[in-house]
Amino acid sequence: MEKISIKEIRKLMENVQDENDPLLIQLSTDARKGVKDLLDKWHQTKQQEKADRDHYTLMQTYEIKARTEGxxxxxxxDEVGRGPLAGPVVxxxxILQENAYIPGLNDSKKLSEKKRNELYKHIMDEAIAVGIGIISAEEIDRVNIYEATKKSMLAAVQNLKVQPDYxxxxxxxxxxxxxxxxxxKGDAKSVSIAAASIVAKVTRDRMMEEYHIQYPQYGFHLHMGYGTKLHLDTLDTHGPCTIHRKSFAPIKxxxx
Structure with a gap:
């Protein structure tokens, strides 16, 4: 095996899945540090993949229970946007397929923007159905944020192309x-809710980025409408715009 370069070994290891694979057994006798590093990295990767799979299985508990009930x-x-001073609640x-596996699925608040966008695409590609419900700031002011949140959730269900049974x-x-x-804390305990939290978050963030183009003075693309110091300072300077929630303090x- 020593006659094979590290680069060639790395290539051979790309398709190895079983720790009892003859290639790994043979490489374990190779004294080169580069080979040892490749083996250590392979084992670490497999351990992480198993941990991710175990975590995903744990987050399927509620889905599995519902399926056993027929x-x-x-x-x-899930929703996003209850707390901001501006923009909609989304x-x-x-509805995920029963055999779906989306590695890294978790509460959207615990993920980076890059990871959320990657998972968003994975979810949209593989879900049986995705529905979105959007309630504007004007409607939030009219009915209150709790009722607006419920309305957005009901709208999301109604907008599914396949109606659910649970x-x-x-x-x-x-x-x-x-x-x-x-x-x-369902977004950390259910794969379906976690998927919904990611779709809602990415959808709303993209809307706020569009609002930034319309109202560039507020920096909506940076704070997404939440009450950061930057946002409060721009309110002091420019006052509220049409997407601000007039029933929310300090705008009220x-x-x-």
Whole structure:
């Protein structure tokens, strides 16, 4: 084996999946540091892949339970945008295939923007159905944020091209025509809700980036409408625009 270069060995190892593969057994007797490093990296990668798979399986607990009860089209639902001073509240409903495996799926708040975008594409490519519900700042002011959130979630379910037979929700109750389970911190405990949290977050962030083009003075592409110092400073300078929530403090005080 010593006659084979490190580069060639790296290439040979790309398709090795089993730790009992004859190639790995043979390489274990190779004294070169470069070979040892390749073996260590291979084992570390496989350990991480197993940990990711185990975590994903754990996050399927609620979906598996629902399927044992006879449900098959299980929609995870989550929202983003309750807290911002500007922009809509956005919900997503996602029905994943039973045998889907999307490595790295987790609560959108725990992921980088790059990872969210990668997972968003994976989800959109592989989901049975994805529905989006968007409620504007104007509607939020009219009905309050809690009711607006519920309306966005119901709209997301209604916009699924395939209707579900069971709903998993992140700490909300919809009391719709479908049976449902509300899960505290559901975006970290259910693959379907985690997928919905990513789709909702990416969808809303892209909307806020578009609003930045329309209202560049507020920096919406940086804070996504949340009450950061930058956002509050621009409000002091420019006042609110049409996508600001006039029922939210401190904007509300500007109209009193």
């Amino acid at each position: 449900f098959h089209l299980i929609a995870g639902i 919900s997503a409903a996602v 709903l998993l929700l992140d700490a909300m109750k919809l009391n719709s025509i479908y049976p449902e389970t509300s899960i505290i 005080q500007l109209f009193e």
